[in-house]
Amino acid sequence: MELWHAWACPYCMRVRAALAEKGIPYRSREIDLASKPPDLLGLNPKGAVPVLVDGEDVVVGSLAILEHLCRRWPYPPLFPARPGREAVLKAYERVDALFAPHLPKIARGTPEERVQALAATRQTMAELDAEISDAGFLLGELSVADLALASFMARLPPDWRPTQLGFERLARWERAVMRRPTVREQMGPSLAMVG
Numbered sequence: 256m257e258l259w260h261a262w263a264c265p266y267c268m269r270v271r272a273a274l275a276e277k278g279i280p281y282r283s284r285e286i287d288l289a290s291k292p293p294d295l296l297g298l299n300p301k302g303a304v305p306v307l308v309d310g311e312d313v314v315v316g317s318l319a320i321l322e323h324l325c326r327r328w329p330y331p332p333l334f335p336a337r338p339g340r341e342a343v344l345k346a347y348e349r350v351d352a353l354f355a356p357h358l359p360k361i362a363r364g365t366p367e368e369r370v371q372a373l374a375a376t377r378q379t380m381a382e383l384d385a386e387i388s389d390a391g392f393l394l395g396e397l398s399v400a401d402l403a404l405a406s407f408m409a410r411l412p413p414d415w416r417p418t419q420l421g422f423e424r425l426a427r428w429e430r431a432v433m434r435r436p437t438v439r440e441q442m443g444p445s446l447a448m449v450g
């Protein structure tokens with residue numbers, strides 16, 4: 256099995272973390288997004304990563320890959336039976352909808368766009384902080400929704416992380432997720448610095 260990915264891509268981070276959680280061996284095909292190899296374009300003409308090649312199956316996109324992995328390797332579950340697949344999917348898609356529009360602007364936007372995107376992200380974190388449970392993870396047990404949220408947190412500037420912004424419940428969630436070496440190792444040095 257091969258995973259085509261870029262190290263700093265949040266969609267790739269969550270897939271790598273899922274592979275590590277499940278202990279699935281794979282060949283890493285790390286790419287530079289600025290210079291995409293023709294072999295990748297052969298698998299996905301849009302050139303986006305992550306792409307998983309599992310035998311005859313070519314699976315494109317983080318959610319499709321996570322679902323594929325969880326079908327083939329159910330344990331440990333990342334779509335836990337409680338609260339159930341639909342609730343996990345809903346939380347995963349919500350996390351994407353909340354953060355995905357802002358992250359590229361924080362990374363590459365004009366100074367004005369960056370300020371707006373950071374303000375929107377802060378607002379989103381305040382919402383999550385108010386509703387997050389005491390259980391540790393978003394839905395009680397670790398799920399792909401936690402991996403998605405962690406991958407976006409990993410892309411925030413260090414002084415914009417939940418701990419630094421004083422979001423106590425979200426900071427506790429972040430510590431619970433980052434305690435897992437599987438996640439910490441796949442989501443880069445900035446997230447690994449969380450205490």
Ligand SMILES: N[C@@H](CCC(=O)N[C@@H](CS)C(=O)NCC(=O)O)C(=O)O
Pocket residue numbers: 261263264265266288302303304305315316317318
């Ligand atoms: N919805 C997709 C998004 C994947 C995505 O946007 N990947 C980015 C890297 S973070 C990419 O490959 N972009 C293509 C490019 O930069 O040309 C997923 O969940 O996998």
